[in-house]
Amino acid sequence: MSLFRKIFSKEKKETLDKGLEKSKSSFFSKLSKAVAGKSKVDDDVLDNLEEVLVSSDVGVATTLKIIDRIEARVARDKYLGTEELNLILREEIAGLLAETHGEDQVEFSIPKDKKPYVIMVVGVNGVGKTTTIGKLASQFKKQGLRVVLGAGDTFRAAAIDQLQVWADRVGVSLVKQKMGSDPASVAFDTIQSAVTQKADVVIIDTAGRLHNKVNLMNELSKIKRVMQKVVADTPDEVLLVLDGSTGQNAFEQAKQFTKATEVTALAITKLDGTAKGGVVIGISDQFKIPVKYIGVGEGMDDLQIFNKTEFVDSFFN
Numbered sequence: 001m002s003l004f005r006k007i008f009s010k011e012k013k014e015t016l017d018k019g020l021e022k023s024k025s026s027f028f029s030k031l032s033k034a035v036a037g038k039s040k041v042d043d044d045v046l047d048n049l050e051e052v053l054v055s056s057d058v059g060v061a062t063t064l065k066i067i068d069r070i071e072a073r074v075a076r077d078k079y080l081g082t083e084e085l086n087l088i089l090r091e092e093i094a095g096l097l098a099e100t101h102g103e104d105q106v107e108f109s110i111p112k113d114k115k116p117y118v119i120m121v122v123g124v125n126g127v128g129k130t131t132t133i134g135k136l137a138s139q140f141k142k143q144g145l146r147v148v149l150g151a152g153d154t155f156r157a158a159a160i161d162q163l164q165v166w167a168d169r170v171g172v173s174l175v176k177q178k179m180g181s182d183p184a185s186v187a188f189d190t191i192q193s194a195v196t197q198k199a200d201v202v203i204i205d206t207a208g209r210l211h212n213k214v215n216l217m218n219e220l221s222k223i224k225r226v227m228q229k230v231v232a233d234t235p236d237e238v239l240l241v242l243d244g245s246t247g248q249n250a251f252e253q254a255k256q257f258t259k260a261t262e263v264t265a266l267a268i269t270k271l272d273g274t275a276k277g278g279v280v281i282g283i284s285d286q287f288k289i290p291v292k293y294i295g296v297g298e299g300m301d302d303l304q305i306f307n308k309t310e311f312v313d314s315f316f317n
Contacts, residue, residue, distance in 0.1 A: 016304060016314045019296025023277025024315055027056050035082040041074050045082060049089075056275075057247040059282030066092050090316040093281055097308040100284050101291070104307045108139040110201055111236075116148070116194045118202045118227065118234040120187075122220065122257055123241035125208035128269035128295060130159065132241050133203050134166030135303035136293070140201045141170055148197060150190030150204035151176035152183040152223065163205055173197070183207060183219065184226040191230040204235070216260040239292065241267045242283065245274035254287050263287075269295035272302070277315065280306075 034048035046067055053063040069092045074080050080088070110117040119136075123129045137147045149167050153159035157179040167174035175190040187204050194202045206223065209216070227234045240263045242250040250268070257263055266289050271277050284291050291306040 012301070012304065013310065013314070015299075015302055016296055016310060017317070019272040019294075019302070020277050020311075020314050022273070022275045023056070023271065026275035027052065027278065027315075030055065031085075035085060038082050041070070041080040041082055041085060041088075045085070046071060046074075049085070053278065056278035057282065058278040059248075059251060059286060062096070062282040062285040065096065065285065069095075086316065090312060093315075094308065094312045096281065096285050097312065100288055101306075101308045104309050105292075105305045106307065108136070108143055108305060110140070110145070114236055116191070116199045116202045116231065117236050118191065118194075118204070118231065119237045119239055120204050120206060120220075120223065120227075120235040121239045121241060122206050122261065122263070123208055124253055125156070125159075127208070127241050127243040127246075127253075129205065129208055129241045130162045130166060132239075132267050132269060132293070132295065132303060133163065133205055134170060135295075135300055136203060137166065137172050137201075138170045138300050139303065141172060145200035146197060147172040147201045147203065148190060148194040148199045149174045150186055150202065152186045152190075153205045153207045154179055154181045154183050154186060155207045155209065159205065159208070184222045187223045188226045188230060191227050191234065195230060213256060213260050216256075220261040237265055238263050239265050239267055240289075241269060242279075244268045244271040244276055244279050244295075247274075247276040247279055250279050251283060251286070254283055254289075258287055258289070263289055265290055265292040267291075267293040267295070267303075268306075269303075272296045272298075280311065 030052040034052050035045055038045050050063055050067050054060055070088055121129055121133055140147050149163060151160045151163045160176050164174055175193050177186050190204055238261055240257050242253055268280050268291055271294055280291055293303055294306045295303050
């Protein structure tokens with residue numbers, strides 16, 4: 001039994017299984033058609049498999065990488081039966097994820113030697129950014145950590161209001177200013193408040209606009225500079241939130257934000273309502289940024305630590 005299963009409840013694993021059900025069902029339905037009537041993995045099967053992976057939102061570049069690896073195994077083993085394809089795919093996808101992700105994490109935690117630990121959250125409107133911040137705050141608070149939120153998306157009154165609702169719900173403090181305020185000023189106040197409160201974790205929201213890249217870059221850079229006037233070397237983490245149900249659009253958003261700022265981790269939301277779960281594999285591989293969290297349901301506890309071993313297990317089991 002893995003460490004993940006020892007620490008995480010059976011319910012957590014069942015939630016992951018259920019959250020990936022649409023993606024898994026769609027993928028294996030396509031895969032069974034791809035190998036129908038075939039006993040050996042040949043060029044036709046590989047062509048069909050390529051189509052299955054691309055249509056499952058794994059992405060073209062990652063798909064070609066997987067196909068190349070399987071072709072190498074076919075050449076080496078001479079005869080590979082289609083009944084082995086499931087296992088081979090599982091191994092190769094696990095191998096790809098291992099290249100970007102280190103040791104599997106099993107709980108919501110922060111480095112003990114950094115206080116406050118500052119997370120700047122970026123992403124376009126509608127991807128589940130505010131919900132992710134709220135659920136993260138809840139998980140950190142359950143660990144006994146003191147959390148402060150910063151309402152840095154000052155371009156929408158709704159963004160500030162929504163974050164206030166989450167702060168009240170979770171029972172953490174929120175630093176905010178009125179709509180139209182300078183986001184960097186909010187970030188500065190948030191870090192100062194966190195230091196005064198001896199907070200463990202700071203989570204700062206930012207505007208969810210894909211305005212032109214130069215403006216986005218300047219805005220995020222300014223927020224970082226101003227925060228560093230209070231605490232050097234912040235933020236400790238730049239978390240990009242992506243909506244998994246948008247498939248290839250999530251790739252485009254990842255491309256824009258990684259050009260605009262140094263993204264260090266990903267949260268991929270709304271995987272429970274989509275058949276596009278393959279996007280987790282493709283984005284992780286293409287951008288070489290670890291997926292840290294995945295959203296697999298509406299509940300407060302349905303934001304999960306991304307555990308590559310359990311993800312592959314749930315997808316292929």
